[in-house]
Amino acid sequence: MSRKYYRDVRRRNIARLLLTYFVPLLILIIYFNYQYDALVEEGRRLHLKSIAESQANTFDLFLTERLVNLGNLIDDPKFHVPPEPEMLAAYLEKLKRNSEAFVDIGYFDSTGIQTNYAGPFPALEERNYGSEEWFRQLKDEKKEFIITDIYLGFRQKPHFTIAVRRIISDQFVVLRATLDPEKIYEYITSLEGANEVYVSIVNSEGYYQVVTPHIGISLEASSIIPPRENRIGVEEIRLKGTSITYAYTWLKTADWALISQWSQATGEGLISGFKLQMILISLVVMLGLLVIIVFRTRKLVQMQIESDRAKAQLEHAAKLASVGELAAGIAHEINNPLAIISEEAGLMKDMMDPQFKLNPKLEEMTPHLDAIHEAVFRCCDITRKLLSFVRRTDVDPKPHDIHKVIDSVVDGFLGREMAVSNIVISKNYDASLPTVVTDTNQLQQVLVNILNNAVDSIAGPGKITISTSRQDEFLRIAIADTGKGMTPEQVDKIFLPFYTTKQVGKGTGLGLSVSYGIIKSLGGKIMVESAPGRGSTFILVLPFRH
């Protein structure tokens, strides 16, 4: 076997082992990775949700407090209508002490005119807000309080309004304060968990109210519009090809939703750290496996090489042994032409010997020289056939006509031996058989062994019938002899090494056991049918392609 063959065997083995070990390992790694990701993701979602919820609650509380601040003022027993400017200024001071977010305060009469105002925009005094949405809602829908969306308003600066209304002395009055969204933003970003997330607040139409500059600008449309079905929830949306997870909580005080989404850096570092560890451990395990597999395979292939070498040596020895068994026949084949050479040479010598007084002409020698020449080539032919049989050759995977292979043995090796032994060969070939791709050299050896035994068994006039046929997807060769046959006990032992029925020194008992091994290695079967006095039939069943 060539080096390339063993390299292939090694590679195939390594690949196979890697596959058997790595594939389950990889599947496990991927599965656990997926499970871990899902778990982490679930944890993160819950965390995000709790951040959103707690922030929303805090913010709700904040807004409620601001409403309460305003309500406290209007419910002040000292409050009377219309309030004087000093009183309003004092109220503003009081509100600002409650929260920095308060910007100004105004008093509206029932028609919606801001009759009194305290704050940085005195120009707003005497303005009529009667047609403003928030005022109409307070007046017509009889709402106790209102928190407006952020708007620019008359002052052209983003702000939002909280207002409470009362009926004082049968008069509809409204006290309103505006809040600075920037202060609100500062407040939100100071809440717990704010460093992990981007927080934004959108109104029911999906416009940003308060938003971190990383993701948007106030009053612009938000790409995220949380569903209304649940007050609290976690959702996933795809934005510009990336998946974004966000948690939302609808506020109780205003028609706003607080949205939290992870700021980029948060969480990622933690996961990749863990994953890195996992990947590293997996790599170390795989490397270990690889080293073991490569090492073991090398060792196995080395053992295979040694075993093949031993097998090849044994086969060669067996081949030589079967040649040894052929030797008697071969001796006849070679000795006969040698005798011709000897006689012809002797005759020519005699012809030239003066004692016989023949005085031959040179041309009289020609037929004798021709006979010598012919005899030499007969010997040569025999030795060449023997050599080609004994010489170890690698498998030649070419299609062969099985009948030619059989004939080369029957006619080439044993033809004359059979003729002089008065054995008739009957060929019963199936001409429609396809070609065979197999190690014909080894097959020839098997045929030589079987035919040798048949000739020995017949020992005198007899007949050997060789039949070929197709048996399903297999080639069937049957070799039947008219020899003395075997008892069932002999049939049982026939393929055992060193079992022989021949006389000591005549047979090695290796031929058929080696044949058995050869046929098995060619992917076939060898069987024998025999009964004493009724001859033996050896049956070879071989695949057409090995």
Place this chain on the structure above:
Amino acid sequence: MPDKIKVLIVDDEVKFLDSIAQRLEMRGFDVTKAINGEEAVKWATARKFDLALLDLKMPGIDGKQVLEILKKEHKYLEVIILTGHGSLDSAVECTKLGAFSYLPKPYEIDKLLETLKEAYEARMRKKFELDGIRLQKIQQLATGNSALGILRALRELDNEEK
């Protein structure tokens, strides 16, 4: 001039048969050639031979059968086996069947001539011995020296041999 020694040579190799026949003829033998067993058997019944050179492995009737037939047909004939199968077993077997000697092919002509000479001497010796025994028997059987007594003895001997 004494009678030539009559030799039958049986071999299926024509070239071998021709050249050995020629060489023996040159050396004064009376040679008859047989190319196979059947021909040999035919000659064996048709002619008398002193010696035979016989190949063993032949198609058809093989050497052993020819040997048996020759030994049966010719009382004093000595057979020398010439064969390429140089195995001890077949030599022993042929000796048992009455072959005089066994020469493996190829051989030296001198060795063959020597063997032929020994075989011929053995044949003559046997013939003389048998003739002597016969003579003794005739003397024992003959009553007196009358011609009639000898004739009667000869007839009795013939009956005995049959």
